[in-house]
Amino acid sequence: MSKKKIKKKKHESMLSRALSGMFTFVLAGIMVYGLQCYSASDLKFVQISDVHFSTRNVNTSFKLTAESGKILDDVIDQVNNTPDVNFVMFSGDLIDKPFEKELQAVLPHVEKLKYPWYVLFGNHDVCVGGYLTKSLYFDIVSKHNENFNFEKPYYSFVPRKGYKVIVLDTIIDTRITSNGNIYPEELKWLDEELNKSKKDIVLIFMHVPITEPFPSEGHRLLNAGAVQAIIEKYKNPIGVFQGHYHASRITQKGNVLYVNSPALVSYPNAFRVITIKKERKKVVFDIRQKDTRETNIRNLAKMMVFSSSLYTGDEKDQNGVYEIQR
DSSP, rough: HHHHHHHHHHHHHHHHHHHHHHHHHHHHHHHHHHHHHHTTOOOOOOOEOOOOSSSSSSOOOOOOOGGHHHHHHHHHHHHHHHTOOEEEEEEEOSSSSSSSSHHHHHHHHHHHHHEEEEEEEOTTTSOSSSOOOOOHHHHHHHHHTTTOOOOOOEEESSSSSTTEEOOOOOOOSSOOOSOOOOOHHHHHHHHHHTTTTSSEEEEESEEEEEESSSSSTTBBTTTTHHHHHHHOOSSOOEEEEESSOOOOEEEEEEEEEEEEEOSSSSTOOOOEEEEEEOOOOOOEEEOOOOEEOOOHHHHHHHHHHHHHOHOOOOOHHHSEEEEEOO
């Protein structure tokens, strides 16, 4: 072979390797970008329910209210050490007694959260006919939370593109009761919010649940059927996150996932971390239940309930991966 041909062949080989290297570099860049875009569409949030914070050093029949601050501090520390949380939702009964001093006492604990946090009303949060009204409660919270600037007891926000959070007020504030209700004006607003969010993954938070983890005439949502009918007429992925019953249950009905979450103040003394992943043809909800690390308190709480399994549910009610087709 002539020197000219050998030189030409070497040149072609070098060019081929250079092009191959460039192609690999570009492909790697595309893959990294794709992975970044994919992870950017995920959402992770924490639901903490039924804290029942109290300044009184007294436990009740099954609520460890005297330990409520210690449990809350432990959970806040766990959340702060959980990476990539988009927001934290306290889904009702943040305080055990509806007094301003109790709300002012719990907020320094909650303010330790390094992630955006939000609250909604539980039946223990509002003083019927008393000083701590819903408007005063929101006004006090807003002074401690730069992300919280809502005027109505029900509201919505966008935590990330492609997601809508809808927060409902289920609390009757005209009489003392553990039942809940959603009034016509709010039902109309819920329908409008869902109608505007047909292309989004919708996360609904409420205290008194649509789906009861166990029957309780004195705790149920009085117009649960009407609320459920509005939600289930929409076909995009919807997760409904509830509290009030202090129990873990997860029920899927088509494109709607109903999640009843446990209490912090009573057994199983736990909270939830939920990660949502968008895939091409489905949305995946990865739900994890996390216990307080205050094991002595948790063991005591277990002794104080009649049936621990009533509140823990099955394993699928505590941890599970649930898929909703898009």
